[in-house]
Amino acid sequence: MIHRDNKPIQVEFCDGKLCSSQAARDLRVGIEDLFSLRAGQSSPNGDIHLEHAECEGDCLISPKVVIDGKIYEGLTKENMLETIKNRLGD
Ligand code: FES
Numbered sequence: 244m245i246h247r248d249n250k251p252i253q254v255e256f257c258d259g260k261l262c263s264s265q266a267a268r269d270l271r272v273g274i275e276d277l278f279s280l281r282a283g284q285s286s287p288n289g290d291i292h293l294e295h296a297e298c299e300g301d302c303l304i305s306p307k308v309v310i311d312g313k314i315y316e317g318l319t320k321e322n323m324l325e326t327i328k329n330r331l332g333d
Pocket of ligand 1: 257258259260261262263297298299300301302303305307
């Protein structure tokens with residue numbers, strides 16, 4: 244399934260020190276495993292593109308995740324995947 248705008252959903256994970264906690268790694272690995280991709284890649288079906296991002300000073304909300312330009316804070320693995328699935332229209 245392709246994102247409704249025919250563009251992959253862009254998911255960015257901050258690589259900064261505070262956002263590189265185990266919880267942040269668990270979020271990233273959850274996406275990598277579910278969508279069969281690694282940072283810098285798109286999923287085989289083109290739904291998701293995953294990128295690293297540099298710290299932009301929003302460290303108080305770590306782990307910072309940006310999905311299609313919207314900043315999310317306090318995501319868990321479950322609600323992050325739910326957010327992505329909702330954007331996919333599943
Ligand atoms: S370390 Fe992630 S926003 Fe600063």
